[in-house]
Amino acid sequence: MKFLYATTIDYPSTRANRIQVLHMAAAFTALLGKDFLFGMRSTRRPLPHGLDAYYVGEHAHSYTYAWDYLKYARTMQVSDVLCREERMLFFIILLNALWFRLPLRFWYEIHHLVFVKTWWSRYMLRRVSGIISLTNAMKQELVSTGYPAEKILVASDAVDVSEFSGTKDVVGLKAELGIPEDKHVIVYTGSIDEPWKGVGVLYEASKLLDDSYQIVVVGGKEHYVEYFKKEYPERANFLMVGQKPHESIPSYIALADVVVLPNSGKQAISAISTSPMKLFEYMASGVPIVASDLPSIREVLNPDNAFLVEADNPQALAEGIESVMKQREVASARAAQAQRDVQAYTWDNRARSILSFVGKILK
The missing domain is CATH 3.40.50.2000 (Glycogen Phosphorylase B;)
Structure with missing residues (x-):
C-alpha cells in the first residue's frame, strides 16, 4: 500500500x-x-x-x-x-x-x-x-x-499532549496583557468569524459577570476583530488579543482559571459535525472547562470532566463560569479527569x- x-x-x-x-x-x-x-x-x-x-x-x-x-x-x-x-x-x-x-x-x-x-x-x-x-x-x-x-x-x-507539559510564564503574560493578579481569567481560543463559534454569546455573558472576571479571547484576524468590536461595544472585562501563533496557545490557556467552548446549537456544523481542536487542547491543559451541551461536544465531554451548559444562553454560560469558581475542588477533579480522558485522543x-x-x- x-x-x-x-x-x-x-x-x-x-x-x-x-x-x-x-x-x-x-x-x-x-x-x-x-x-x-x-x-x-x-x-x-x-x-x-x-x-x-x-x-x-x-x-x-x-x-x-x-x-x-x-x-x-x-x-x-x-x-x-x-x-x-x-x-x-x-x-x-x-x-x-x-x-x-x-x-x-x-x-x-x-x-x-x-x-x-x-x-x-x-x-x-x-x-x-x-x-x-x-x-x-x-x-x-x-x-x-x-x-x-x-x-x-x-x-x-x-492533540499533542506534550505541548501542554512544562511551566508557562503566566505572570509575565498577565503583565503583558495588563491583567491584575486578582482577576479570575476566562480564556477562549479559536476563530471568531463564524457565529456558531459562540463568541457573541460569550460577550453577552461578560455583561453578567462581576468585575472580578476577565475574559480573554485569543483568535481572529485583525479585520474580524475590528468588525466584532463594531458590532459589540468594548468592555473592560472582555479583552480581544487577536490571532496568535499556535505554539503560543498553551501559554494563553495556562492563564485561565476557566476555559470556554460556547458553541451554538443553531447550526448543524456546530451541533453535530464539529470536533474542535481547542476542546482537546483544553482537556490536555488541566484547566476546568465550561462548554455548550451539544451532541457533538457530548461525544467527548460529560459531567465528570467538564461543566456543560445550555447553548446560546449567556445566562447559563455566565452561571457555568461562576460555578467553577465557587466549586474549586469539584472543578479541579473534573479538569484532572479531562486530562486523563484526553490521553486517548x-x-x-x-x-x-x-x-x-x-x-x-x-x-
Missing part, C-alpha cells in the same frame, strides 16, 4: 485545519515511513515534525489540483488517496474514471454535511472506499442517507485508527 494524503494547505498557517493536517501527516509518516506521501500547496519555511511533501503549487480550480495529484499518483504508483477537501476529491475521482484509470482507492475525511445532498457529493460518496467522520452524530446522518455504517469510521480530532492514536479501518475494509 502506498498512501497519499492530498491537501491544498499552505505553511505556515494559524488555521486549525492546517495544523490538524500537519499533525496527521506526521503521525502517518511515523507509521508508514516511505509508503506515506504528503501533498500540499506551498510552504514558506521548513515543515515541522521533519515532514517532506510534494508541492502541488498554486492552482485556480479544484479540478486542476486534482489533475496534478493524479499525475503524481501515477508517477509514485499510489494505491490509496485520503482527502478532506470534498471538491478536490470529487474531481480526483471523476478525472481518474474518465482519463487516468489508475487502480486507486479513495478515502474521504468528512468535516461537515454542507454538500452531502448535492449530486456531485453523492457521486463521490458512492465511489469512496470509506469515510472518516469527526463525530458519531455525523455518521448517523450519513447512514440515514443510505451510506453503509460499516464503511464509516468515527475519529475525533486530537492523540494524533498517533487517530492515525492508527484510520489505518486499521482501511485494513479492515480491504480484507
Whole structure:
C-alpha cells in the first residue's frame, strides 16, 4: 500500500485545519515511513515534525489540483488517496474514471454535511472506499442517507499532549496583557468569524459577570476583530488579543482559571459535525472547562470532566463560569479527569485508527 494524503494547505498557517493536517501527516509518516506521501500547496519555511511533501503549487480550480495529484499518483504508483477537501476529491475521482484509470482507492475525511445532498457529493460518496467522520452524530446522518455504517469510521480530532507539559510564564503574560493578579481569567481560543463559534454569546455573558472576571479571547484576524468590536461595544472585562501563533496557545490557556467552548446549537456544523481542536487542547491543559451541551461536544465531554451548559444562553454560560469558581475542588477533579480522558485522543492514536479501518475494509 502506498498512501497519499492530498491537501491544498499552505505553511505556515494559524488555521486549525492546517495544523490538524500537519499533525496527521506526521503521525502517518511515523507509521508508514516511505509508503506515506504528503501533498500540499506551498510552504514558506521548513515543515515541522521533519515532514517532506510534494508541492502541488498554486492552482485556480479544484479540478486542476486534482489533475496534478493524479499525475503524481501515477508517477509514485499510489494505491490509496485520503482527502478532506470534498471538491478536490470529487474531481480526483471523476478525472481518474474518465482519463487516468489508475487502480486507486479513495478515502474521504468528512468535516461537515454542507454538500452531502448535492449530486456531485453523492457521486463521490458512492465511489469512496470509506469515510472518516469527526463525530458519531455525523455518521448517523450519513447512514440515514443510505451510506453503509460499516464503511464509516468515527475519529475525533486530537492533540499533542506534550505541548501542554512544562511551566508557562503566566505572570509575565498577565503583565503583558495588563491583567491584575486578582482577576479570575476566562480564556477562549479559536476563530471568531463564524457565529456558531459562540463568541457573541460569550460577550453577552461578560455583561453578567462581576468585575472580578476577565475574559480573554485569543483568535481572529485583525479585520474580524475590528468588525466584532463594531458590532459589540468594548468592555473592560472582555479583552480581544487577536490571532496568535499556535505554539503560543498553551501559554494563553495556562492563564485561565476557566476555559470556554460556547458553541451554538443553531447550526448543524456546530451541533453535530464539529470536533474542535481547542476542546482537546483544553482537556490536555488541566484547566476546568465550561462548554455548550451539544451532541457533538457530548461525544467527548460529560459531567465528570467538564461543566456543560445550555447553548446560546449567556445566562447559563455566565452561571457555568461562576460555578467553577465557587466549586474549586469539584472543578479541579473534573479538569484532572479531562486530562486523563484526553490521553486517548492523540494524533498517533487517530492515525492508527484510520489505518486499521482501511485494513479492515480491504480484507
